[in-house]
Amino acid sequence: METQAFLVQQIVNALFLGSIYALIALGYTMVYGIIQLINFAHGEMFTAGSFIGLIVLGALQRMGFVESHFVLSMFVVFAMAMAYVAFLGVAIEHVAYKPLRRASRLSALLSALGMSIFLSNGMMLSQGVSDRAYPPVLGTGGIHVLGARITYGQIFIVAFAVALMVGLNLFVKKTKLGKAMRATAQNRRMAGLLGINIDKTIRTTFVIGPALGAAAGVMVGMYYGSVRFDMGFIPGIKAFAAAVLGGIGNITGAMVGGMLIGMVEVLWAAFLPSEWKDVTAFIVLILVLYFRPTGILGERVIEERV
Amino acid sequence: MVRREIQRFCIYTLFLTILVLPMVGMRGPEFEARRAFTVLSVLVGVLLLTTVFRLLRETSFYRNLGQRIRQRRDRALGKIQVLPRPVALGSLFFLLALFPFAANNYVIDVAITVLIYVTLGLGLNVVVGLAGLLDLGYIAFYAVGAYTYSLLNLHYGIPFWFALPFGVVIGSLCGCIIGYPTLKMRGDYLAIVTLGFGEIIRLVLNNWDNLTKGPNGLLGMDKPKLILPSFSDGGLSWTVVPLKSLPSLYFVILAVALLTVIAVHRLNNSRIGRAWIAIREDETAAELTGIPTTLLKLLAYALGAVFAAVAGAFFAAKLSYTNPNFFVFLESCVVLSIVVLGGMGSIPGIILGALALIAIPELFRELASYRMLAFGGAMTVMMVLKPEGFIPATRRKRELHEEELESEEAADE
Numbered sequence: 259m260e261t262q263a264f265l266v267q268q269i270v271n272a273l274f275l276g277s278i279y280a281l282i283a284l285g286y287t288m289v290y291g292i293i294q295l296i297n298f299a300h301g302e303m304f305t306a307g308s309f310i311g312l313i314v315l316g317a318l319q320r321m322g323f324v325e326s327h328f329v330l331s332m333f334v335v336f337a338m339a340m341a342y343v344a345f346l347g348v349a350i351e352h353v354a355y356k357p358l359r360r361a362s363r364l365s366a367l368l369s370a371l372g373m374s375i376f377l378s379n380g381m382m383l384s385q386g387v388s389d390r391a392y393p394p395v396l397g398t399g400g401i402h403v404l405g406a407r408i409t410y411g412q413i414f415i416v417a418f419a420v421a422l423m424v425g426l427n428l429f430v431k432k433t434k435l436g437k438a439m440r441a442t443a444q445n446r447r448m449a450g451l452l453g454i455n456i457d458k459t460i461r462t463t464f465v466i467g468p469a470l471g472a473a474a475g476v477m478v479g480m481y482y483g484s485v486r487f488d489m490g491f492i493p494g495i496k497a498f499a500a501a502v503l504g505g506i507g508n509i510t511g512a513m514v515g516g517m518l519i520g521m522v523e524v525l526w527a528a529f530l531p532s533e534w535k536d537v538t539a540f541i542v543l544i545l546v547l548y549f550r551p552t553g554i555l556g557e558r559v560i561e562e563r564v
Numbered sequence: 565m566v567r568r569e570i571q572r573f574c575i576y577t578l579f580l581t582i583l584v585l586p587m588v589g590m591r592g593p594e595f596e597a598r599r600a601f602t603v604l605s606v607l608v609g610v611l612l613l614t615t616v617f618r619l620l621r622e623t624s625f626y627r628n629l630g631q632r633i634r635q636r637r638d639r640a641l642g643k644i645q646v647l648p649r650p651v652a653l654g655s656l657f658f659l660l661a662l663f664p665f666a667a668n669n670y671v672i673d674v675a676i677t678v679l680i681y682v683t684l685g686l687g688l689n690v691v692v693g694l695a696g697l698l699d700l701g702y703i704a705f706y707a708v709g710a711y712t713y714s715l716l717n718l719h720y721g722i723p724f725w726f727a728l729p730f731g732v733v734i735g736s737l738c739g740c741i742i743g744y745p746t747l748k749m750r751g752d753y754l755a756i757v758t759l760g761f762g763e764i765i766r767l768v769l770n771n772w773d774n775l776t777k778g779p780n781g782l783l784g785m786d787k788p789k790l791i792l793p794s795f796s797d798g799g800l801s802w803t804v805v806p807l808k809s810l811p812s813l814y815f816v817i818l819a820v821a822l823l824t825v826i827a828v829h830r831l832n833n834s835r836i837g838r839a840w841i842a843i844r845e846d847e848t849a850a851e852l853t854g855i856p857t858t859l860l861k862l863l864a865y866a867l868g869a870v871f872a873a874v875a876g877a878f879f880a881a882k883l884s885y886t887n888p889n890f891f892v893f894l895e896s897c898v899v900l901s902i903v904v905l906g907g908m909g910s911i912p913g914i915i916l917g918a919l920a921l922i923a924i925p926e927l928f929r930e931l932a933s934y935r936m937l938a939f940g941g942a943m944t945v946m947m948v949l950k951p952e953g954f955i956p957a958t959r960r961k962r963e964l965h966e967e968e969l970e971s972e973e974a975a976d977e
Contacts, residue, residue, distance in 0.1 A: 290752075294752070295752075296752050296755065296756065342582070342585070345579065345582050345583065346583060349579055349583060353944070353948075354944045354947075354948065357948045358947060358948060358951070361947075361951050362951065363752065364698060364904070365947045365951040366947070367698070367752065367755065368900070368901065368904055368943060368947050369943070369944045369947040369948065371897055371900075371901075371940075371943065372901075372939075372940045372941065372942070372943025372944035372945075372946075372947065373940065373944050374940070375894065375897060375936060375937075375939060375940030375943065376937060376940030376941045376943075376944065377940070378940075379934075379936040379937040379939075379940060380937055382933075383933060383934070383937060384599075491893070495756075495759065495760070495763070498756055499756075499760070502753070502756065533771050534767070534771060536763070536767055537763075537764055537767050537768075539760075540760035540761070540763060540764050541764075543756065543757065543760055544745055544757055544760060544761075547745075547746075547748075547749055547753055547757055548745045548748070551748065551749065551753065
């Protein structure tokens with residue numbers, strides 16, 4: 259009974275962590291799919307989202323809004339954070355990536371690194387070096403399943419993450435803009451010739467990817483109760499590992515990869531020394547790249563890109 | 565034209581206003597908007613300047629000005645090149661050797677740091693600039709060098725110079741270990757895997773408490789020693805002089821840096837160097853012309869690691885202290901930006917890059933917290949404006965313009 263409860267608990271944790279990684283990984287994979295760039299600043303967007311969530315949530319709580327209209331205020335918090343970070347993403351794309359679209363890949367990569375350093379230091383300067391506490395809004399209530407305790411917060415976060423991913427899938431598969439995105443990812447020049455506005459499509463990618471990252475940031479902030487200016491770095495790399503694991507450029511792949519990385523990490527922390535858990539993502543990444551460089555679902559990746 | 569610029573200015577201002585919103589702090593019940601306002605006004609000022617600049621660029625006055633500046637510069641450069649090369653290099657060396665006698669300890673300390681980074685930059689240049697293997701975890705080898713010396717010295721009392729060969733061997737072994745699984749990968753994937761390796765090494769140093777004392781770091785290593793002849797009491801005798809003062813340490817690292825410069829210069833023009841460049845340009849073609857690509861790529865990693873290990877051993881000896889937090893990802897970024905900002909593959913460029921990235925921030929010590937912010941921003945701006953670096957290697961400069969054409973072609977496929 260004990261072990262069963264323990265296992266269920268770990269699976270719940272893995273689902274939670276996996277959906278966070280999946281959300282971040284989507285941003286990486288979409289940007290990479292469309293302009294073949296590792297967006298190093300993506301981890302910082304996650305952090306920025308978390309901070310905006312903190313600010314909006316703090317303001318709402320001060321006004322006593324959270325107690326009276328809980329669902330609405332949650333909606334406002336997520337919407338504001340996602341909207342702001344989408345703005346940030348578009349701004350960064352315009353300043354740092356757009357002029358380099360024709361330049362060598364290394365230049366674009368370094369430009370992204372520069373942006374990452376710039377953003378994380380900007381956040382350090384404006385929000386301080388220490389941990390900032392998140393108001394405890396998710397509560398401690400929960401349900402018991404097979405002896406394991408699942409908080410409402412966990413259920414809410416996983417459900418919301420899944421909803422976002424389903425929404426994204428529908429967007430990419432069904433809408434015209436989504437179709438334009440897929441076409442641009444496949445062949446930018448050809449898509450342009452067929453009358454697709456490339457700039458607009460790329461901008462859309464930089465709206466969606468960072469917005470999903472921001473949602474993940476708010477979730478992490480709410481769940482763990484604190485944010486820090488450099489908290490985006492490690493999840494960013496792990497999420498990138500997840501994107502590669504699933505096959506970079508592949509949206510379903512990013513979700514699968516994120517879940518797998520979350521699972522591996524939680525299981526590692528449960529059974530093996532937990533101070534080494536940050537190493538797991540890297541080891542998984544290296545093994546995947548060594549044995550199957552195209553990832554689990556990525557048949558599309560051609561030799562050049564590997 | 566003017567209308568479009570003004571429109572652009574308005575849109576950007578709106579964007580910036582939204583972007584600085586989160587900097588509005590809350591003190592008690594009131595909003596505290598002064599800081600956000602300051603930042604916004606600075607940003608809008610910069611924006612206004614660029615708008616004016618863009619408008620001016622269209623006028624004939626500016627075009628003439630640009631031409632005149634370019635003529636002046638070419639003439640000045642011509643004058644410098646008139647000096648015969650041995651004379652120029654000799655006087656430069658003379659200046660470097662006399663430098664510690666004219667400077668105070670703080671300046672010498674900065675100079676030592678710059679020279680360490682010159683060594684690191686040149687080492688990374690072998691991997692990135694010559695062989696074209698993007699390495700984002702380079703600082704790991706620096707850590708390996710530092711820890712190898714520290715452990716050997718603390719546990720076995722091995723002096724600096726005898727520990728160096730061990731550091732070199734272990735460093736190059738680590739280079740091969742990291743290099744081997746990444747041989748199949750190219751470009752971006754390589755970048756992320758090397759980043760991962762760098763982090764793994766840092767985490768190992770951080771978590772292996774028994775060996776490395778974890779985050780507390782290792783303390784109390786000996787400084788490098790020299791054995792000098794002395795003629796004090798009658799005959800010739802040998803005395804061991806520990807190099808404790810900063811000027812003497814400066815000479816050690818100057819020697820290391822000069823050796824690195826010579827080594828990289830020789831490598832650049834050697835058969836191996838040309839083979840690396842061939843691999844960088846087109847690996848498949850290089851392999852087909854009979855270049856042993858696997859071996860040479862491993863060699864690039866190993867040699868790059870050697871320079872970093874030497875620099876790391878010196879760093880640990882100089883401070884008598886190491887800890888894993890010296891070797892974070894950001895340091896790898898700094899070294900990589902030295903290589904890229906200076907001009908990939910160009911030795912003077914890398915030296916200039918190290919000076920610019922290490923010495924100039926020291927001048928603004930009071931603004932320490934803004935240093936990394938400016939650093940990140942400068943990196944992006946530099947890539948957007950001048951991706952070939954301050955002093956591009958001649959070969960590289962030509963290639964960059966070809967690459968633009970190629971990437972257009974690649975987009976066609």
